Amino acid sequence: MGKEPVRIKERDSQVRSGDFEEVVLGFSEEQALEEASRCIQCKDPKCVTGCPVGIDIKTFIGQITRKDYDGAYATIRAKSNFPSICGRVCPAEYQCRKACVFTKKNEPFASEKAINIHFLERFVGDHGARQGGRLAGPARSAGTPQQKVAVIGSGPAGLCCAGELAREGVRVVIFEALHKTGGVLRYGIPPFRLPRTILDAEIDQLQNLGVEIRTNTIVGKAKLIEELFAEGFSAVFLGLGAGTPSFLNIPGENLCNVYSANEFLTRVNLMSAHTFPQNHTPINVGEHIVVIGGGNTAMDAARVAIRLQKMRGIRLDTTISYRRTEVEMPARRLEIEHAKEEGVKFEFLVKPEAFTGDEKGFLKKLRSSRCALGEPDASGRRRPVVIPGSSFEVPCDTAIVAVGLGANKVLTSATPGLLTDKYGDVIVDSQTMETSIKGVFAGGDIVGGEGTVIEAMGMAKKAAAAILRYLARQAV
């Protein structure tokens, strides 16, 4: 297998860790051509099976090699609405790249040799974005009935569903509870991973398709689902996300400066707390920051935290504390690498046990125990087992808890007849994504819990297709 993977351009770790500008700079045309030429165009491409939305990866990479970038964009867009976003945030090493023929068997994630499919997708997506929507194609307006669909939530699932429907000539209104659109793409994912220009451009494109967005509107409170139907909406899509942070339930967790990752990231990403006092939302940045968790949210929180330390002239000391080892970390490998390069430290096989504070209630220390890996658990990963007597204490004046998210129940509890499971997630028909209420569909993290952006989009596409069939039936 001749050629080496093309190394993508990234900003210098010492420079980038002092700001919120994008870290990965993307492929140049030459680099994209070189990387695309590494693809051996398998007769039976496995990469496609690794993609939650089934992008025809082989074809679009072939189109890149022929410099048919418009064609490549069309190929991706046939399956994914937001290639510029997915090319940046997809955990490709667990998906398409893991399925790539260049990945060695039985690896936990893609080998380095696997084609950098996500970077190629990003290259193509950004090419398309530069064409200002020219390639996205107009809405198919002629002859379609003007039926209205309400989309609740403007995160990945909601945006994707709205786009799918709008392109088919359906009138879509997105209702968003926050004052800005994007959901987790804005409040969760930091700008150095997903620049706001990219996100805004994708949302602008939706609005160009005629999608109306109503921010500051919380469905379940200001409006109920039944009222949306009464107002003339023919169907509703719930893209509510997984909006409720989980905590560790250990002593001292409510001390000042113990944050959920959601709160920490929201204060910075959505409310721009890093620019305080220009923006008025404050955030406390300590001298010893510990982030608890091993997923992408933990990586994002740690990388935001170390940036804040640098921007405020605090000696860098941010540590990710994870109860398993690096191999079991669910985070994208790239984020782990980036975090390390930027100075984030890692403590593996550590289980937090208690936070302690000063007399004013501010966090000062974190006590944890060491763990060893035991038998595999339900997830197939080896379970961390506490080593008795291994308890130790570290100075810690800011802690960020990034141990997962659950369902937000504001809407579901206000909607009689909407069935949820024991986690509070909405129960759907797996074929149509329709909920227990006729005409109400759902997708994304509110169905089946936390997943990835592309998985949410996959569900949203499925739901959109079912909504179109539903609307057609309603129209006759």
Place this chain on the structure above:
Amino acid sequence: MKITQKTVLVETQGVRIVRMSIVAPDIARKARAGQFVVLMVREEGERFPLTVASTDLQAGTLDVIAQEAGTSTRLLGAMEPGQSLYSIVGPLGHATEIRNYGKVVLVGGGVGIAEIYPVARAMKEAGNHVTTIIGARNKDLLILAKELGAASHELVVMSDDGSCGRQGFVTEALKELLVKTPPDLVYAVGPVPMMRAVAGVTGPFGVKTLLSLNPIMVDGTGMCGGCRVTVGGEVKFSCVDGPEFEASQVDWNELMMRNRTYVEQEQHMCRLHSMGSR
């Protein structure tokens, strides 16, 4: 989100309390006593919660009452009719459970008086005998006395200096009532020390006591967990599980400490503000 009316209720002794009518028809239609909105005055501002004091369905407006205690409330107080807020969302939190309890005592301190006002009206409408106790440092700082007089069967006014009503704290009047004829429900809103004192007074009488808590919030929709409070040994999100909780169960020390998380930043903003450089 446009402001249609502004009334300065108090402006003396360094205290300024304003009442604003804001156009928000969808929220106004749904808002019930006890619920709140989260608003942003400007794009660069904070998201902060305020209780809905009243609504006018005809005008499609809701009223909030704020004491100018920090940057955000000061910015709100500087707004004039005709100007628009950057953002307002609601109604958030659970509404007060309004039913005929029998005899209800409402206790309000400071700007918390604004928050008991809609509850008083709703409780009276539901057929309760409503006694309202309100208090302030002195007569010039007392708000809504007239409105609450109309919304209650009995109104007891307390002041620290005796310049209006009786001299003393609201808890003293509450205790007298409890001794005389214990009510079926006590509902109190005010500064944390006042609510804590109310909890201490009603506790021995075993009277059901609800308090509306005021922790720091960001989104107000259950997404950030910043407003978590410990109630009965369990962690609750005040925005979606509250804001009302059973008084005897609240961990007051924790609430008071958490409310001081950003006290330094707030002082910093105040200094900037006083230098006129914001």
